[in-house]
Amino acid sequence: MGTVRRRGREPGVPVPLLVPAVLAVAFLVLPLAGLVIRAPWGELGPQLTSPAVGQALRLSLVSATAATGLSLVLGVPLAWVLARSRARGRSVLRALVTVPLVLPPVVGGVALFLVLGRQGIVGRWLDQALDVTVPFTTTAVVIAETFVAMPFLVISVEGALRAADARFEDAAATLGADRWTTFRRVTLPLVAPGIAAGAVLCWARALGEFGATITFAGNFPGTTQTMPLAVYLALQQDPDAAIVLSLVLLVVSVATLLLLRDRWLTRAVR
Amino acid sequence: MGTVRRRGREPGVPVPLLVPAVLAVAFLVLPLAGLVIRAPWGELGPQLTSPAVGQALRLSLVSATAATGLSLVLGVPLAWVLARSRARGRSVLRALVTVPLVLPPVVGGVALFLVLGRQGIVGRWLDQALDVTVPFTTTAVVIAETFVAMPFLVISVEGALRAADARFEDAAATLGADRWTTFRRVTLPLVAPGIAAGAVLCWARALGEFGATITFAGNFPGTTQTMPLAVYLALQQDPDAAIVLSLVLLVVSVATLLLLRDRWLTRAVR
Amino acid sequence: MSLAADVRVDRGPLTVELDLEVADGEVLAVLGPNGAGKSTLLRVLAGLLPPDDGRVAVGRDTWDDVPAGVHVPAHERRLGMVFQDHLLFPHLSVTDNVAFGLRTRGVRRPAARAAAAEWLARVGIAELGDRRPGRLSGGQAQRAALARALVGEPALLLLDEPLSALDARTRLTVRAELRRHLADFPGSTVLVTHDPVDAMALADRVVVVEEGHVVQAGTPADVSRHPRTDYVARLVGLALLPGTGEGTTVRLDGGGRVAVAEETAGPVFVAVRPESVALWTTRPEGSPRNVWPARLVSATPHGSTVRCELDGEVALVADVTATAFAELGLAPGAPVWASVKASDVAVYAR
Amino acid sequence: MSLAADVRVDRGPLTVELDLEVADGEVLAVLGPNGAGKSTLLRVLAGLLPPDDGRVAVGRDTWDDVPAGVHVPAHERRLGMVFQDHLLFPHLSVTDNVAFGLRTRGVRRPAARAAAAEWLARVGIAELGDRRPGRLSGGQAQRAALARALVGEPALLLLDEPLSALDARTRLTVRAELRRHLADFPGSTVLVTHDPVDAMALADRVVVVEEGHVVQAGTPADVSRHPRTDYVARLVGLALLPGTGEGTTVRLDGGGRVAVAEETAGPVFVAVRPESVALWTTRPEGSPRNVWPARLVSATPHGSTVRCELDGEVALVADVTATAFAELGLAPGAPVWASVKASDVAVYAR
């Protein structure tokens, strides 16, 4: 009582939150700093101008973005069903959705073969009837990344939906909005921050995807060789080059996120 | 108007949501079904009773849980700072936090060496002053998993915090709660669903962690060999065994999630 | 369109069981104490809460019929609803909130926004259309919610305390506007309110709900003249005393007797208007046949009169002029004598 | 403890600039139209919204002093606050909501819960302590919010429309309980309300805020007898007519003249009580010196009288008995004549 405080709109972060937050930042940022210090920056020029790197980077960005788009289209509705519908078997469904999170990605790739490969359940039919082969194509990269990354989106969007106030949906219903309109015009904007967070996770996970991609899509420069594959191969011969490549990937993705998030957040703010 | 509908508390899922949701489930579950069908169940018995598998499974669960705990302790405060504080440089901080999401895990392992290895920035000092070596220990597994998985928690909790109604925090302040008490007793319970979702993502990611772990912690049975590493080794020799091992990991993790989530959700419900 | 509802909903320990009819163009006010089930009723009528039993029909359409398994979802019911806590969409501007219902019903954006702007002007917040609801004051938010409910062409209007947050002046204008709108409105209206003035001003008929059941129904004048429960009596400013008629006296259930003008027998209500109660500091002698000792509980100035709540053998409310009150020199807790002429006491069968 | 606040806050187009003092134990009612800045004022006093300029002091403590750079955060201010939209914590039971403030101030759980239970009983919802707020009715939630604000021992009570959602009966009891509490309460209280009865019943002093500024201040009786703005006049049920005194006539700013009993000069207010306005279907001849033609805008029954709003040269409100109204046979829109005795017109300097 009566303490005279310096004025400011920012009342400061409480110490029990500040200390772990600073530790967390240190924990996440120090290794990065290590990489930056250690990186042989002399290699940066040649790496950046190498057409193979540009190709891999472009493919990574394109396929991660496509995978995120696909995940949004399929995953947000699934999250809604998990959060809002009262259907039985929901908790089993939710558990099944989390499966690709724990499946070692290489096994995930094998699983995708079992469905979409030449001998796969669906793939056999695609191959024979439509003459479409999925593995070893850019499509396969997108599918592998979606398979691995979509659960991140689903789980975090479901969490956001659960925390949102469902009474606004009641209000929308009394205004004649059916559930689909309500979903589009009320629920989605209300949970926009959660969806943005989920999309960031999904995109980042897709961008870093390695195991399922190399298994299901293979590694062919220009078609299926994404940055993580390029980095892995570089690691085999020249670890320093691998670090530089990783940093390139990092800078590009961080820049993208910075741009996107600020756009999203200003729109999603209450 | 005037349509006569079958009665039921469940007004049904709108088709534009149902179709993608079903597709999403198919997409995530079919590959799993493929694995289950294809798995050589005859191998299950010997695998399950093998002490090495038990050891790896136990280590996986313990280290993923420890990593999740560490992530909660460090990551939730960080998420709060990102969502609530008005400090400048917040967007840069947020972007830095997302970095481990895109860093290829193997490179992440190298980065951890640069900090905590015997020659690392911090590790050198730990080694000389305290005679503590971090790499190749179970601690290293937990650290590698935390490094890779914590950003998932941070990003999704931040999204939940952003979507939560901050006016309840005002009400708490008028009741004499400082920011820390408010955080503990109001904010945390309000965003519990978001934190639960983030923790699930974090745990699952930690459980599936491979690249950073094998690099930074090595692959020593009993100490650092988690299930994904065991699966990797099994893949070298006997892919079928690898599939069985993956399924074991799946079943255990799904069962754990089912148990935990239902507990959390019933508590977090409004 | 006319509304007929006969529904039962279980709300924890309370069972809400109501049977209502509202004719075309009629406004039904639902009065009742907190937690009586008024908002619950509106949620059922809106289709947001499926009843546990019963039927809801509007015009020739059945909206709910539990035995037959019919439940029309809320969004197909063509409603306008004001929620007790507004529930304006936080992510839309005020204009877009109001235009929302029209947009979902297929009206093009410019037309919907124009209609919304018109309604915002009617409720007096024309200039706030571009704001987000988070930046409105409480009363402004309520007006926006009212505009949102009225802008469409609903078959049924459900208004849950639509004027409670409005300031006195705005309340007059918005009430007048609402009255004008309701007069032209062809559908049924159910209005929940705690303000008897709103009920009197806007409603054709009143039902009083207590603990989930209708305890009284009738025209506003009827209900206010012959309250049947203590709640209604308080609401309209009467003291209500149940008792048993014994010729020209009534033996009160709470103890004591009241002299009345008419002969009565059996269970009756005695209603005393506050204006007809006179206060004295010493026991008065004279023509009034009802004189009781009492204690002043509270005195509330109200315009040129002071409303005095009395406690004692008979609980009464007295309205005396400010001058008279000042002359009496009373403080809360003081003992007083209250008198009422027998001819000023209303008595009617229970 | 006494409160002294002189603050300025910019709220979009509106600047709220208020200078208030509330003595120890005093209750200040803040009245004003929607969007006037009342809730904004309370947020500033609570420390939730740092003022753009000015000072807030309670007792000898400075809570805000913008030039000196002082800002005590909300949680160090020892407040009790009722928010306009309750803001009960959805994850805590009602009892835990009420006990929250005590718990943060270090009271042990059983003691805090006991105190909470006691306050819940006082506001009449003792049996709802175990519920989550999401399962309360609107009025029940408001009572819980009131209990939560009152349970501690705050230095300053900030009540934003604390009784608006209560039913008429509960309102009486809760108002009486609040009155009793405020009478014993040593600190200052700022009460925002739209109900003049609440202001009269609970406040020692009233300030009227319009568009962010104080337009009138004084005792409740003073303000209600001599309103200085149309808003206040409407609030207390008077018609307020600004004009210029010219001997025993006042030339009204809106056109027309009013005969008054006293001689006046210069800018004055003329206030007409609705009870003193008589209505006629034909032009009356007689002693009343003020007779105006008018048009009936609306007629609202209220107890045994009907309140008639009139439009015309002079905008007036007339209260006539229900019988008289029925005999006049008037419908909204009908032309009438209104008369007022000069001796019934209050006139005072602007």
Next chain:
Amino acid sequence: GGSADDGTATAPGPSTAELGGTLTVFAAASLTDVFTDLGERFEADHPGLDVQFNFAGSSALAAQLTQGAPADVFASANEAQMTVVTDAGMADEPQVFAANVLQIAVPAGNPAGVTGLADLAREDLTIAVCAPQVPCGAAAEDVLTAAGVTAAPDTLEEDVRAALTKVELGEVDAALVYTTDVTAAGDAVEGVDVPEAERAVNDYPIAVLADAPNPGAADAFVELVRSGEGRQALADAGFRTP
């Protein structure tokens, strides 16, 4: 534990009876089965000795060693990664204890009828070859160049197991992999011998590390690997032995 301060008893010499403590072996993942087997025998021969294996990709192991990982023995799947370690001065005198040659792996039944390297140029087949950055890829390049074949691969595998997995699943018609992998894959995969493979034999070197905590046991283990017993085990797994 695998931490550095684990070497409790350091044996003075290679005398078999006195070996004790922990022996840490970093070995290429392709050696998992053989070395696990040999390790068990070694432990049986030397009660009191605990053998710890760290199996991973050779490059990961080399990186760990240069970061100061505590190890006694390093067995690499190629000379290049061993060179990384010897160049860092952490080991000397690596000895080749096994070798591997390429074979064409085809799914059981050889549905595409692959008979030799020339078939790898067929556009209608789905072909997997290792990426040139990894040892089997380098070897494949040599072999293909020697044979004058321009392969038409659909994927450049980052490790030989990944290529083999695709053969096992029938998703590629042929892959150039090591004989040992074909052996390990069992019935699901058939091998087609490639005469040109002799041009690119891949050697597996093994070395005792310079600051091995348990040099005595390390020497003994290397001896075991290079002994007749070790050679037999390696040969059973499809390796060539010197």
